[in-house]
Amino acid sequence: MSEIKKNWGVLAEFANPAELLHAAQKLNDLGYKKFETWSPFPIHGMDDAMGLSGSKVPWITLGGGLTGLSIGLLLQWWTGAVDYPLVIAGKPYFAWQFALPVTFELSILLSAFGTVFGMFALNMMPRPYHPLDNVPAFRRVTDDKFFLSIEVSDPLFDMEKTKALLSELGGTGITDVEE
């Protein structure tokens, strides 16, 4: 009994980063939206070529930082000056001077958390399964291969034409990817 398999998209291999970049630029120019490039390392200029908008991660980082800042100040003010006032080393119950190191560290910590986990969330990670795992050749993307995938859900996707286009752009080993 074989289950019904749906097509997720097509995958094509490219010889080098320059060709991949060129192909991405072309697809973007033609109006493709749901395509992705895959490479072992970041390629300079790829964001522009693919027409990606700016990352949202910095805003999450900022949110994390401001949260850390507020928590740091509130924590020290509340515990030191409100909940359990205690004279320590002749210092005031609360002063911005001594509150700053903890506040700073908490801002950094939550900024870092915001950056890492925000990036995870935006990338929908962790993701134990991805349709591309079905293509054995794709495994070498972490080593020395460059790939481009287009999803069938893209409005411009047409099995014949899209494959022909990828081939024309220099793509080799063009395969269907099952969902």
Next chain:
Amino acid sequence: MGHHKSFNDETHIPQSVIKRAQMIATICAVLGLGASFGGYFMSSDTHVVEQAHADAQAKTDAHAKTDAHAKTDAHAKTDAHAKTDAHAKTDAHADKHQAPAHEGSLKKQFLFSWLTAFVFFTTLCLGGLFFTILHHLVRASWSTSLRRVAENVAMNFPIMAVCAAVVALLGFGDIFHWTHIDPASDPFFKVKEPYLNTGFFSIRAVFFFGIWILMAFFFRSNSVKQDETDGGAAAEALNYKMRKLAPLSMLTFALTLTFFAFDWLMSLDPHWFSTMFGVYIFAGTAVALFATLIVITLWLEGNGILKNTITIGNFHDAGKLMFGFIVFWTYITFSQYYLIWYANIPEEIGWYLHRMQGGWENIGLFIAVGHFILPFWVVMSRHTKRNRMVLGVAAVWMLIMHFVDLYFVVMPTYHHHLHFHWMDLTTFIGIGGLFLHGFLHWSSKDAIVAHKDPQLIASMEYDNV
């Protein structure tokens, strides 16, 4: 990527641009120096040194006594009051100790204003030297297009040496009152006397400027030699030669800057010390350096020079480094204040107490906002760093703040109450004019970009993702 760039700009600044800028520099120098020196020499008070001497002596005596008391009290008492006592005494001590001998004396005002302005422009030269050494030390490529500008800025050390000599000749004792403290009457000063005496100070000053001039000439002359090569192995050999001396130069730079800051700024209050003071001045220097580079390259670009060589990526990077060093400056400045505030011991806290009253607290607040909070939010964004207009305004602003920061270090030792003087402006404009003249001289002498450096193309192609 894809297409490869090649260097296709004019290598030299057109004479018309140089002439126009030289005219502005001349006007600044003549007006600024004329007004400043005019004020100094026409000032009626003639016995500044003698009077200051007597005053300082009286103050030192009072000061030593107060200190001794504070110490004994603080040590004897173990309850919480000891701190308060010591604190109160330090306050009194700061008042007595820092009270200006001649508020309103034009001669002294000239010297303090001159010192602030001269140290400001010296830090710009130091910044240029730092950038050049760092470029070779880490074998950078992105900064190649900006390197010659930094080299030219660093060539102003001879002018700064002359400005330092002006302080030494016109009123060394008026500024540095440790020159007439009797070590026998002052236990705090006694331990510093072997280091802090006129003879050794002068030797060090000559050494600092000597070694800086040597380093600036070494890096620039080898860089200019590169211009005559074909950009191949010979140019690379010159890079190698400079790279080999970069580590030693960087060590020398760090030590000389630190002790220069100790000598010319920290010793204004001879009883105060902060081991972080050198790195504090360095942090401000680094901010000012990147601000200077941004301003100069914008000026070049505005005149159509190096339009194809200096890219938006270069501005973005200079902006990023300026931002980074703004944060570094904040970290260092706060750490110095924080440790002293927390320990709250009389011999350290006086410097800050003095700057937290008499109107100076407003300047301190202004620096916190203007040197950190405001630029932090403005320069943080990628968009502002890639916008020439915003980046340029931020750079000019940081230069102003760097001056205010140094003003906050120097001027409270003279003016107990916040007091701006027209000489603050005229000395700045005068020395600034000289500085600009020096920069223009070296910038018109040779190419304004290291156009035969093999790394230049990489610098031009580089952009941030």
